[in-house]
Amino acid sequence: MTSSPATASGPAIGRRRYTKVDPIPWWLKAFGGVVVIFFILPTLFVIPMSFSDAATFEFPPRGFTWRLYENFFTNPIWLDSLSNSFLVATLTAVLATTVGTAAAVALSRMQGRVARFVRTLLMVPIVAPAIVVAVAVYIAFLGWQLTGTVLGYVLAHTAIAVPYVVVSVTGALGGFDPQLLRAASSLGSSPSRAFVRVTMPLISRGILTGAIFAFIVSFDEVVLALFLRSPVFQTMPVQMYNSVTVEIDPTISAASSLMVVAVTIIFLLPQLLRGRARRR
Amino acid sequence: MTTTPSTTVKATGSSPGTPSGTEIRLDRVTKDFGLAAPAVDDISLTIRPGEFMTFLGPSGSGKTTTLNLIAGFETLTAGTIALNGTDVSDVPPHRRNLGMLFQNYALFPHLTVAQNVAYPLRERKVPKREIARKVAEVLELVQLTGRDDNHPSQLSGGQQQRVALARAIVFEPRALLLDEPLGALDRNLRSALQAEIRRIHREVGSTFVFVTHDQEEAMNLSDRIALFNNGRIEQIGTPQQLYAEPETLFTARFLGDSNVFELGQAALDRSIVWDGESWGVDPATVAAHPGVRAGSAIVVRPEDVEVAARRDEVPPGANAVRAVVRDVEYMGSYRTLLLAMGGRGLPGRTRVSPLRGDYAIGDEIVAWWRPGAQRIVAA
Numbered sequence: 183m184t185s186s187p188a189t190a191s192g193p194a195i196g197r198r199r200y201t202k203v204d205p206i207p208w209w210l211k212a213f214g215g216v217v218v219i220f221f222i223l224p225t226l227f228v229i230p231m232s233f234s235d236a237a238t239f240e241f242p243p244r245g246f247t248w249r250l251y252e253n254f255f256t257n258p259i260w261l262d263s264l265s266n267s268f269l270v271a272t273l274t275a276v277l278a279t280t281v282g283t284a285a286a287v288a289l290s291r292m293q294g295r296v297a298r299f300v301r302t303l304l305m306v307p308i309v310a311p312a313i314v315v316a317v318a319v320y321i322a323f324l325g326w327q328l329t330g331t332v333l334g335y336v337l338a339h340t341a342i343a344v345p346y347v348v349v350s351v352t353g354a355l356g357g358f359d360p361q362l363l364r365a366a367s368s369l370g371s372s373p374s375r376a377f378v379r380v381t382m383p384l385i386s387r388g389i390l391t392g393a394i395f396a397f398i399v400s401f402d403e404v405v406l407a408l409f410l411r412s413p414v415f416q417t418m419p420v421q422m423y424n425s426v427t428v429e430i431d432p433t434i435s436a437a438s439s440l441m442v443v444a445v446t447i448i449f450l451l452p453q454l455l456r457g458r459a460r461r462r
Numbered sequence: 463m464t465t466t467p468s469t470t471v472k473a474t475g476s477s478p479g480t481p482s483g484t485e486i487r488l489d490r491v492t493k494d495f496g497l498a499a500p501a502v503d504d505i506s507l508t509i510r511p512g513e514f515m516t517f518l519g520p521s522g523s524g525k526t527t528t529l530n531l532i533a534g535f536e537t538l539t540a541g542t543i544a545l546n547g548t549d550v551s552d553v554p555p556h557r558r559n560l561g562m563l564f565q566n567y568a569l570f571p572h573l574t575v576a577q578n579v580a581y582p583l584r585e586r587k588v589p590k591r592e593i594a595r596k597v598a599e600v601l602e603l604v605q606l607t608g609r610d611d612n613h614p615s616q617l618s619g620g621q622q623q624r625v626a627l628a629r630a631i632v633f634e635p636r637a638l639l640l641d642e643p644l645g646a647l648d649r650n651l652r653s654a655l656q657a658e659i660r661r662i663h664r665e666v667g668s669t670f671v672f673v674t675h676d677q678e679e680a681m682n683l684s685d686r687i688a689l690f691n692n693g694r695i696e697q698i699g700t701p702q703q704l705y706a707e708p709e710t711l712f713t714a715r716f717l718g719d720s721n722v723f724e725l726g727q728a729a730l731d732r733s734i735v736w737d738g739e740s741w742g743v744d745p746a747t748v749a750a751h752p753g754v755r756a757g758s759a760i761v762v763r764p765e766d767v768e769v770a771a772r773r774d775e776v777p778p779g780a781n782a783v784r785a786v787v788r789d790v791e792y793m794g795s796y797r798t799l800l801l802a803m804g805g806r807g808l809p810g811r812t813r814v815s816p817l818r819g820d821y822a823i824g825d826e827i828v829a830w831w832r833p834g835a836q837r838i839v840a841a
Contacts, residue, residue, distance in 0.1 A: 242678055309786060359566070359568070361564055361568045362567060362568055362570060364533075364535055364555070364562070364564070364568065365562065365564060365568035365569075365570075366556075366570075366581075367534075367535075367554070367555040367635070368556070368561065368562035368630070368639075369558040369581050369582035369585060369629065369630075370532060370557075370559070370582050370585035370586055370633070371556055371585055372554075372555050372556050373556075375585065376556075379581075380570055382574055383572045384571065401598075401632075407673075429782075
């Protein structure tokens with residue numbers, strides 16, 4: 183995009199006009215725009231509908247009311263499932279970040295076939311079909327009486343969230359100079375102290391990104407959650423599923439809007455934090 | 463800088479008594495990585511308290527591995543390492559209390575200059591005010607006052623290495639280990655920092671172990687040099703000893719230029735014959751190295767080789783060889799003649815003063831030196 187004036191004022195080459203370096207063709211821009219709309223459009227429908235006064239799903243929305251939000255925040259089923267989701271996602275984020283960071287750090291020090299094998303193994307939960315994982319987890323957890331428990335949800339969600347943490351922390355470790363750990367130990371830091379004082383601050387961006395991914399993976403997850411739910415414990419996505427398939431309740435638009443807003447805020451968190459750090 | 467009345471430096475480390483004198487003793491130290499040959503092969507060496515010891519050698523000679531063994535970054539395959547008589551072979555690096563300087567500085571990029579230097583003091587739970595005082599003191603010692611709040615990325619390479627130096631000595635370690643610390647710097651900065659390191663060694667007075675492959679740097683800085691070759695110490699001594707009295711051909715070739723006449727197995731009693739020339743031998747110049755008997759070589763430094771136009775100009779008793787001038791290098795205060803010596807045209811070099819006449823390529827001359835100036839080494 184930068185065409186320096188120095189080259190532009192150079193000797194003219196024939197009659198050719200100078201164009202900007204590396205221009206993006208119009209059709210690529212248009213295609214990009216279509217893709218963006220494709221991703222955002224559902225969201226743009228859901229949020230206006232959540233303020234609709236109609237008794238069923240209707241677009242364009244009619245009138246304006248907070249009624250659906252009122253429904254949502256006065257109905258204990260919705261509120262419980264929301265708080266369950268937050269609880270499970272938070273615990274999953276903590277556990278997956280701890281395990282994933284440890285795995286990434288260990289793998290970064292290993293080389294050869296074993297490391298490659300372990301790395302591939304850790305990716306299995308992402309590539310394996312969700313339904314297969316869900317059935318396997320369900321059968322195992324039935325025997326261990328973990329279905330319908332917070333612990334069960336957290337363990338299952340951690341398994342599928344860990345790969346995201348490993349990937350983002352491994353990326354951050356790519357720019358980490360292992361010589362710094364030698365320096366730290368020569369200055370009196372035990373390996374664990376060196377991790378806290380040197381490694382962690384330098385890969386914190388990767389850890390934070392991993393934690394956010396883990397939170398959202400859990401917060402969004404519906405297949406495992408469907409299998410693990412119990413009459414007394416279910417998460418938000420499962421309740422949303424119920425509300426459409428069983429009861430056709432327009433409150434779902436308020437719930438969806440809240441989900442979208444919550445996930446967006448959490449995703450933007452690192453950028454907001456970074457902006458504040460720069461101003462400091 | 464605020465200097466409180468009680469600036470007496472107290473040893474913060476675990477070594478009581480004089481902080482300056484740590485003896486490092488390596489006893490039959492071996493490190494085997496499982497490759498064809500051990501990286502360090504049965505080395506015994508005592509570094510004296512307060513000494514500036516340099517490990518010199520080509521890459522892969524084991525000098526850096528030996529330093530890493532002293533630092534504790536590598537575990538010993540065999541042997542022991544003792545600091546002031548205490549065996550530290552199994553002590554992890556963070557409890558050895560040794561300062562270390564790295565080639566790539568290894569400053570913590572997320573910390574400021576002052577925080578980097580304070581790092582080892584914070585690890586030792588030194589009180590805050592004490593830390594501030596010591597950091598200011600040591601930053602003055604390395605001439606970097608006023609950059610406290612800069613991050614390492616805002617400093618030049620030379621400045622970064624000064625910060626690393628400050629950080630490595632601020633906690634008064636038992637010794638300072640320097641792993642090619644000037645390798646990444648350009649020539650001018652290098653000599654400036656060499657002078658700096660020499661000065662700081664004098665002022666701090668603690669034991670320094672310096673690793674380099676640069677022979678000039680080694681000669682410049684060291685009290686003693688240990689020359690490494692293939693995981694062993696080829697020769698150890700003062701720079702003068704290594705230069706003037708090499709024991710082996712490897713040493714002679716590694717330090718400075720030399721003219722080498724290989725002899726094979728020869729009687730070294732009174733005289734030697736090389737390419738038809740008969741040369742006198744001064745018994746004092748024969749290396750004590752046991753390998754001399756099996757195979758030897760005569761080494762003559764270029765500055766000891768004189769040039770005569772004809773053989774009858776060579777003084778009696780001198781060793782002479784006929785030679786052809788192959789090239790002349792003008793070096794300012796002197797010229798170097800590149801020679802082809804003897805019938806075989808062995809490459810050689812000599813230094814001549816510009817006052818001593820002109821030499822042209824192709825001139826036939828006679829190169830000569832006193833038997834006392836040559837050195838007979840193990841080949």
